[in-house]
Amino acid sequence: MPPTASRARREEILQLANTTGLASVEELSQRCGVTASTLRRDLARLTADGRLARTYGGAMALTAHPEASLRQRTGEAYAQKRAIARWAAAQVQQGETVLLDAGSTVGALAHELRAAKDLTVATTGLTALHEPADVESVHVECLGGTLRPLSQAFVGPLTEAALERMTFDRVFLSADGVTADGGICEADQRQTRLKELMARRAAHVYVLAHTEKLGRAPFHAWAALPPGWTLVTHRTALRDQVTPFTDRGIRVVQVEPLEEPGGGASQSQGGDA
Template sequence: MTVPRQTTTQRRGLLLAAVRGGDSSIQALAEQFGVSPSTIRRDLTELAREGHVVRTYGGALDTGPSVERTLREKDASHAEEKNAVARAAAELVRDGEVVLLDSGTTTGRLAHHLADRPGLTVVTNGLTVLLALADSPEVDVIVLGGRLRHPNEAILGTTVEQQLRHIRPDRVFLGADGLTADRGLCAPTLEQAQLKHAMLHAGREAYVLVDHSKLGSAPFVYWAPMDREHTIVVDDGHPAALAPFESLPNCVLRAVTV
């Protein structure tokens, strides 16, 4: 199936998702995206330069799970599932509450659904959340100050954790690059794993927002243990992936239909 014509940035994000899905032929990719093979070659060369793929004769291969994807790439993956999870999470938030939103694509979508909620206070370390709420007169936005990290556009640093000590939000919503029943949340750096753990314990109620592809996934070596009561909000696209979490004593599953 040929996809509608995209901008170069959009096409490269979708192209990377296609390569990660097993498509590697330049000719097949050119037909799929409705562009010339030379355009696909340039796209793959740029993706290889950024470290996302390895160029091969006639195509490209995924570099593997340890390579961190950009926020644009993540946002293009499982978009419908993320939207469903974000909508369900927004329904949990009551007007006037103080909520803490982690950085990430699904939390950014959640922020979009909260933009017209009166009297809400949103605390965040995520640029996606900030941009989603920047034009909202209804929401009081508190940005945790620190260092902006690329490629996931998270604000990090000791100052972020220090500021968290002075806030007791009603609800905390965390994102994850992977989530396993035995280890918890997977993060690309030790600093982010530590911050997610601090966020987990910062509020009255804690939630993890993931699409089903994140369940059982461990792309990195850094972890935030889920050692308090929490709710996992996830789409129901892969029921078997939910099974390991159903027996966890401090975990509640909230599966939503896409």
């Protein structure tokens, strides 16, 4: 293979590693159309050049994926988050007990739930705690613990102990990234452990994720999700972003933009994962 083609392939490897955060040799060889041994030579060259860090079976980009604060994330994909939150709020029925994760999209959902009647809301997030705090028809339960400043979320053994004493009709989870095979990707293992526990305590599990989070794995902590969970994203998600989920039988809801007349949601429905 000519040197120029080798360089182009190595740049493609870097781009893929930077996008996903972690890529296996098998994934990279399929993507680049070369053998695994050729890929390993490319990885060795990129590592020697200081452009890539090797892991067992794959490669990790040296480009950092710093965790954004909740304040930084609030303005991202704002219209998508509002549309997702509006749809999610419409699923909640009077008299239910719901569990809200931390995060900006779930915070937007908490704002929508201010109009709810006879509702109990338990949450691990400060934003979701503050939004309905002054609404008399919403009973608020705070799952305390150790406050994580970046995510404005409670985590740790005290939070987990509180969860073990409650069950919920629905849980709405946030994600830094979400994939069909891995589940929810986060920066902190305390967060992923907590999300797994939250999912186990609810009859219906929803992951709220705007399109930029689909298929992304920027960190190395994961929360596996139980069968039958629902991914709620935006109508603008591309087919190749959605297909990996529906192929695994995961229910995907793509909400319409709020500004479109006759909005609502289009669903691509699968069976249990």
